[in-house]
Amino acid sequence: MTDRPVLPTAARVRAARLRDGRPQAAIAGLCGISADYLSQIERGRKQPSGEVLALLAAELNVKVATLLGDAEDEPAKSEPPAVGGSVVVQALLQRPGSVFAPLPARDLRNRVDRAWKVWQTSPRRFTEAEALLPGLIRDVEGTVRMLRAGAEPAERRDVLRVSADLYGLLRSYFRRIGRLDLSLMVADRALRSAEDADDPLRIAAAQWNLGHVLLSQPGSEQDAAEVAMGASRELAAAVDSPEAAAVRGALELVVVVADARARRPWAARDRLASGAGPLARRSGESNALWTVFGPTNVALHALSVEMTAGDAVEGLRLADGIDVSALPSRERQFTFGLEVARCYDLRRDDAAVLVHLLELEQLSPEDLERSPLGRQLVVDLVGRVRPTYRRQAIGIAERLHLI
Numbered sequence: 001m002t003d004r005p006v007l008p009t010a011a012r013v014r015a016a017r018l019r020d021g022r023p024q025a026a027i028a029g030l031c032g033i034s035a036d037y038l039s040q041i042e043r044g045r046k047q048p049s050g051e052v053l054a055l056l057a058a059e060l061n062v063k064v065a066t067l068l069g070d071a072e073d074e075p076a077k078s079e080p081p082a083v084g085g086s087v088v089v090q091a092l093l094q095r096p097g098s099v100f101a102p103l104p105a106r107d108l109r110n111r112v113d114r115a116w117k118v119w120q121t122s123p124r125r126f127t128e129a130e131a132l133l134p135g136l137i138r139d140v141e142g143t144v145r146m147l148r149a150g151a152e153p154a155e156r157r158d159v160l161r162v163s164a165d166l167y168g169l170l171r172s173y174f175r176r177i178g179r180l181d182l183s184l185m186v187a188d189r190a191l192r193s194a195e196d197a198d199d200p201l202r203i204a205a206a207q208w209n210l211g212h213v214l215l216s217q218p219g220s221e222q223d224a225a226e227v228a229m230g231a232s233r234e235l236a237a238a239v240d241s242p243e244a245a246a247v248r249g250a251l252e253l254v255v256v257v258a259d260a261r262a263r264r265p266w267a268a269r270d271r272l273a274s275g276a277g278p279l280a281r282r283s284g285e286s287n288a289l290w291t292v293f294g295p296t297n298v299a300l301h302a303l304s305v306e307m308t309a310g311d312a313v314e315g316l317r318l319a320d321g322i323d324v325s326a327l328p329s330r331e332r333q334f335t336f337g338l339e340v341a342r343c344y345d346l347r348r349d350d351a352a353v354l355v356h357l358l359e360l361e362q363l364s365p366e367d368l369e370r371s372p373l374g375r376q377l378v379v380d381l382v383g384r385v386r387p388t389y390r391r392q393a394i395g396i397a398e399r400l401h402l403i
Contacts, residue, residue: 010044016060031055091134100142105158120329160197200238205289207231211254221258228254249279250291265309312346
């Protein structure tokens with residue numbers, strides 16, 4: 001990913017000195033500058049000349065490029081490893097061999113459900129999912145291809161449902177690793193599989209997936225809202241059940257996010273109250289087709305609307321009434337903690353930001369490493385934090401490869 005924030009030179013100089021362990025006065029004296037000048041460099045108030053930067057780098061035993069944040073000089077530190085991601089990409093883009101024995105739909109269903117459980121609950125979900133997904137892609141796509149003709153209709157339909165669910169997981173995975181092109185591709189495949197299976201719930205869930213891909217593309221909020229609203233109307237006309245209410249509620253939340261990002265918080269609040277809220281009361285806490293919809297998720301989106309609108313006070317007030325411990329998705333728990341941290345960041349409550357970032361790192365370190373907002377919070381915190389918390393903040397930055 002190319003849009004990840006990196007630490008400015010001031011924070012990198014400060015981090016290198018703190019790792020070194022010597023006080024400002026000692027380093028400054030050895031470099032022929034005053035301690036006050038070094039202090040101003042570390043606070044971003046003075047930009048060091050090339051000569052001073054070279055002296056600091058030599059004394060602190062780092063490269064000048066490290067202090068400048070040169071990503072080309074230190075590729076391993078600017079980007080986390082992407083080996084697993086490339087294996088999944090390769091599996092998706094490679095066509096299975098022509099000789100393939102189709103597998104039972106029940107076996108594939110169990111494997112896809114297991115992968116979804118890993119994706120929603122594991123603190124190392126990227127690593128674990130990347131071990132499962134290549135084989136799943138090969139076996140599901142190969143089985144679908146072999147059952148196109150001559151198979152029992154019920155068996156073929158079951159395999160297509162499995163295929164739709166797998167592509168839904170892949171949509172989330174690719175979006176999280178920054179491959180929006182592939183996320184859009186698998187969202188389309190999920191929709192085609194659901195339509196071939198003639199499954200109204202999965203057709204709606206596939207359009208929910210498509211809505212989330214569109215939300216990831218700035219300027220496409222209205223497109224996402226239109227896809228979600230159309231899918232909700234179609235599902236309401238086709239199926240009336242608590243599970244359908246949950247999927248429709250998840251679609252309503254796509255529109256809520258679209259309104260919030262389009263700077264229409266009043267519209268987002270109205271839709272939460274009149275659309276998503278009643279559906280949540282009908283569905284209860286649910287994980288229908290892995291959408292994690294229910295009253296708690298509606299409350300989380302209410303918090304998100306206020307955070308997006310910049311109302312930290314109201315966001316934190318809402319957060320105090322939310323208990324995410326019972327949610328079946330660690331990702332949703334992570335998002336809640338991240339948005340609370342952002343509310344504290346808006347108030348410049350650095351101690352609270354640090355506490356929540358440390359909790360997020362423990363809850364889901366791989367998500368924090370891949371979260372643009374999480375990484376930006378760390379960058380901002382390191383740039384302004386008081387000395388009391390500086391070492392802990394720099395520790396997070398180092399573990400996220402920001403230093």
